[in-house]
Amino acid sequence: MSTPLQALKKKTNEALGIRPEDAVLSKSYLLVAFAALLIGGILGLLQGLNRAGLLDLPHWFNYYQVLTAHGLLLVLVLTAFFTIGYFYAALSHTLGGLLPKVRKLAWVGFGLKMAGFVLAVIPILMNKATVLYTFYPPMAASPVFYFGLVFIVLGVWMCAFGCFIQVANWRKQNKGKHVPILAYFATGVFVLLFFGSIPVTIEVFMIIPWSLGWVETINVMVARTLFWAFGHTLVNIWYLTAVSAWYVVVPKVIGGRRFSDTLTRVVIFLLVIMNIPGGFHHQIIDPGIAESVKFLHVFMSLAIGLPSLMTAYAMFSVFEKTAKKKGGKGVFGWFKKLPWGDVRFLAPMMAMIAFIPGGAGGIVQSTNQLNQVVHNTMWIVGHFHLTVGMSVVLTFFGISYWLVPYLSKRVLTPKLNKLGVIQTIIWSAGMGLMAIAMHWVGLLGSPRRTSYTTYFDNATALGWDPYLLFLAVGGTLLMIGVILQVYAVVHLMFFAPKGETEFPIAEEEEDAAKTPYWTERWGRIIFVMLLVIAMGYVIPMVEFIVNAPPGSPPFKTW
Amino acid sequence: MKMHLDEKIWLIISFGMIIGFMLFTGYQTFVLGMGPPSHMETIDPQKVDETAPFDNPGVYQIGEKEYEVVMILEVFRFQPGEIEIPVGSTVHFTMTSKDVVHGFQVADTNLNAMVMPGHIQKISQTFHEPGEYLVLCNEYCGTGHQFMATTITVK
Numbered sequence: 001m002s003t004p005l006q007a008l009k010k011k012t013n014e015a016l017g018i019r020p021e022d023a024v025l026s027k028s029y030l031l032v033a034f035a036a037l038l039i040g041g042i043l044g045l046l047q048g049l050n051r052a053g054l055l056d057l058p059h060w061f062n063y064y065q066v067l068t069a070h071g072l073l074l075v076l077v078l079t080a081f082f083t084i085g086y087f088y089a090a091l092s093h094t095l096g097g098l099l100p101k102v103r104k105l106a107w108v109g110f111g112l113k114m115a116g117f118v119l120a121v122i123p124i125l126m127n128k129a130t131v132l133y134t135f136y137p138p139m140a141a142s143p144v145f146y147f148g149l150v151f152i153v154l155g156v157w158m159c160a161f162g163c164f165i166q167v168a169n170w171r172k173q174n175k176g177k178h179v180p181i182l183a184y185f186a187t188g189v190f191v192l193l194f195f196g197s198i199p200v201t202i203e204v205f206m207i208i209p210w211s212l213g214w215v216e217t218i219n220v221m222v223a224r225t226l227f228w229a230f231g232h233t234l235v236n237i238w239y240l241t242a243v244s245a246w247y248v249v250v251p252k253v254i255g256g257r258r259f260s261d262t263l264t265r266v267v268i269f270l271l272v273i274m275n276i277p278g279g280f281h282h283q284i285i286d287p288g289i290a291e292s293v294k295f296l297h298v299f300m301s302l303a304i305g306l307p308s309l310m311t312a313y314a315m316f317s318v319f320e321k322t323a324k325k326k327g328g329k330g331v332f333g334w335f336k337k338l339p340w341g342d343v344r345f346l347a348p349m350m351a352m353i354a355f356i357p358g359g360a361g362g363i364v365q366s367t368n369q370l371n372q373v374v375h376n377t378m379w380i381v382g383h384f385h386l387t388v389g390m391s392v393v394l395t396f397f398g399i400s401y402w403l404v405p406y407l408s409k410r411v412l413t414p415k416l417n418k419l420g421v422i423q424t425i426i427w428s429a430g431m432g433l434m435a436i437a438m439h440w441v442g443l444l445g446s447p448r449r450t451s452y453t454t455y456f457d458n459a460t461a462l463g464w465d466p467y468l469l470f471l472a473v474g475g476t477l478l479m480i481g482v483i484l485q486v487y488a489v490v491h492l493m494f495f496a497p498k499g500e501t502e503f504p505i506a507e508e509e510e511d512a513a514k515t516p517y518w519t520e521r522w523g524r525i526i527f528v529m530l531l532v533i534a535m536g537y538v539i540p541m542v543e544f545i546v547n548a549p550p551g552s553p554p555f556k557t558w
Numbered sequence: 559m560k561m562h563l564d565e566k567i568w569l570i571i572s573f574g575m576i577i578g579f580m581l582f583t584g585y586q587t588f589v590l591g592m593g594p595p596s597h598m599e600t601i602d603p604q605k606v607d608e609t610a611p612f613d614n615p616g617v618y619q620i621g622e623k624e625y626e627v628v629m630i631l632e633v634f635r636f637q638p639g640e641i642e643i644p645v646g647s648t649v650h651f652t653m654t655s656k657d658v659v660h661g662f663q664v665a666d667t668n669l670n671a672m673v674m675p676g677h678i679q680k681i682s683q684t685f686h687e688p689g690e691y692l693v694l695c696n697e698y699c700g701t702g703h704q705f706m707a708t709t710i711t712v713k
Contacts, residue, residue, distance in 0.1 A: 445665030549600030557700025
C-alpha cells in the first residue's frame with residue numbers, strides 16, 4: 001500500500017503536471033532528437049536525388065559519407081534520444097517524479113552521448129570514417145570514431161541504470177503492486193538497451209586496439225555477429241517504444257480503454273526474451289554458419305512475429321470496441337467513428353497500418369530462400385523505411401503532439417492539429433511511394449548502399465532507373481514532412497498558447513481480470529532471455545572462434 | 559486470463575503461419591538442397607594468391623555442361639570477369655575476398671552470397687536462358703563500390 005506521503009506526491013504530480021526539472025530533461029532529449037531528424041532528413045533527400053541520377057555529390061562530401069551520417073543521425077540519435085526523452089517523461093509522470101540521483105544519471109548520460117556523437121561525427125565529416133553505420137571490419141575508420149561509439153554506449157547505460165533505480169525504488173515502496181504499465185514498458189526497453197549493447201561494446205573493444213595498430217588482425221565474422229546481436233535488438237527497442245504508445249496512449253486518445261493488461265505485459269516480455277538472437281537473420285547468406293544453425297535461427301527470428309500478431313489483434317479489438325460504443329455499426333462501418341482528424345490518433349494509426357505490409361515483409365525475408373533473393377538489395381531499404389520510417393517514426397511524431405505541450409505546459413491548437421494531419425498525410429504518401437518503389441526495384445536486383453551507377457551502361461541496370469526516380473519524389477515529400485514536423489515541435493515547445501496538456505494513459509476495462517504477479521519477476525524474465533541468447537549464440541560463436549581463419553588487417557578503401 | 563474465441567482463432571492462425579514458414583524453409587533446405595550459401599572452409603585472407611585453388615582463378619569445365627568458377631573478389635573487381643558459358647550450364651562458384659567484405663549478386667537469378675575475407679563461399683546456378691547477366695557487388699566496399707561489376711554471358 002502506498003504511504004500518505006506518496007499519495008500526496010501523486011496528487012500534486014497530477015495537479016501541477018510534470019516537475020520543471022524533469023520537463024527540462026525530457027525537452028532537451030526531444031530537441032536533440034528533432035534536430036537530428038532535420039539534418040538526417042536533409043541528408044536523406046541528397047541520397048534520394050543521387051540514387052535517382054539527378055544529383056552528383058561532390059568528392060569532399062560523397063554519397064557514402066552522406067549515407068554514414070544519415071544512418072547514424074536517424075537510427076541512433078533520433079530514435080535513442082526520442083525513446084529516452086519519452087520514457088523519462090513517462091517514468092516521472094507515473095512514478096511520482098524522478099529521483100534526484102536518477103535525473104542526474106540521465107544528464108550525465110546526455111553529456112556522454114553528446115560527446116560521443118561529436119567524436120563520431122568529426123571523422124565522418126573529414127572522410128576518415130566512411131564505413132557506414134554498420135562499420136564492418138576489416139574496413140577500419142579513424143580510432144576517434146570508435147571512441148565516440150564507446151561514449152554513446154556509456155551514455156545509454158547511464159539512462160538504463162537510472163530507469164532501473166527509479167523502478168526499483170518505486171517497487172520497494174509499493175510492495176506487491178504492479179509497476180504502472182508505461183514504467184513496465186520502459187523497464188523492458190532499457191533491459192534490451194543494456195543487454196543488447198553489450199555485444200557491440202565487445203566488438204568496439206576488439207576494434208579499437210586493431211585500429212590503433214596494437215593488434216595486427218581481427219576476426220571478421222565474430223565482429224559482424226556481435227554487431228547484429230546489437231543492431232537487430234535496436235530495431236526492436238524502437239518498435240517496443242512505438243508499441244507502448246499503441247497499447248497505452250492511443251486507446252485514451254480515441255476515448256476507449258486499454259486491452260488486457262496481462263496480455264500487454266506478456267507481449268512486452270516476449271519481445272524482451274526473444275529479441276537478441278534475431279540478429280542472425282542479417283547473416284542468412286554468410287559463409288561459416290552451418291545450414292542447420294541458420295534453420296534454428298529462422299525460428300528465433302519468426303518467433304518475434306507472434307507478439308506482433310497479438311498486438312495487431314489487440315489494437316483492432318480496442319478500435320472496434322470503442323467505435324461501436326460511439327454508435328459505429330457493421331463489419332467495417334465503425335471505422336468512420338474513429339477520430340481521423342486528430343493527429344494524436346491519425347499518425348500512430350498510419351504507423352500501425354504501415355506495419356501490416358512491413359511485418360509481412362519481415363516474415364517473408366526471414367525465410368532463408370526468400371532472403372537470398374532480396375538480401376542487400378533495395379528491397380531491404382524499402383522494408384526498413386516502411387517499418388522504422390513509418391511504423392516507428394510516425395508513432396513518435398504522433399506522440400510529440402501531446403508530449404511536447406505536456407512538457408512545456410502549453411496546448412495543441414486546432415490549427416496546429418490540422419498542420420499535423422497534413423504532415424501525416426505528406427509523410428505517409430512520401431514514405432509509401434518510396435518504399436513501394438524500393439521493394440520493387442530490389443526484386444529486380446538493384447543493390448542497396450550503392451551510389452548512382454549504370455554499371456557501364458548495362459541494360460539491366462538502366463532498366464532500374466524509372467523506379468529509382470521515385471526515391472527523389474518520395475525524398476522531396478519527406479523533406480517537406482520533416483520541415484513541418486520540426487516546425488510543429490518547436491512551436492509546441494516555445495510558442496503555443498500556455499495551458500495544461502494531459503499525459504494520456506488509458507484505463508483498464510472495468511471488468512478486467514487481475515494481472516498475475518509473476519509478470520513482475522524481472523529476474524526470471526532476464527534469466528530466460530540470457531538462456532535464449534545462449535541457445536542462439538553459443539554454437540556459432542564457438543565455431544567462429546575455434547575454427548577461426550587467420551585474421552584480417554585493417555583496410556581503408558575509400 | 560480470459561480470451562475471446564476469435565482471439566484464440568487469430569493466435570492459432572498466427573502460430574500456424576509461423577510454423578508453416580518454418581516447415582517450408584526446412585523442406586527446401588534439407589530435402590530439396592536449396593539451403594542458403596553456407597560454406598564452412600576457411601583461408602588465410604593475406605595469402606589468397608598463393609592458396610589453391612585461388613592461385614589460379616578462372617573458369618574450368620568439370621563435366622558436360624558443368625563449370626567451376628574460381629573467383630577472387632577485391633576492391634573493386636571480380637577476377638575472372640566477363641565470363642562466357644553455354645546455355646543450360648550449371649556453374650559452381652567458389653569465392654573468397656582478398657580485402658574487405660563483398661557481396662556477390664547476379665541480377666535476374668537467385669545468386670546472392672556474402673563473401674568474407676578468411677572464408678570460402680560456394681554457390682551454384684543453372685543458366686537456362688541465354689543473355690548477358692549483370693554481376694555486381696552488393697555490400698559497400700569503398701569509394702569504387704558502384705563500379706564493382708562484371709557480366710556472365712550465356713549463349
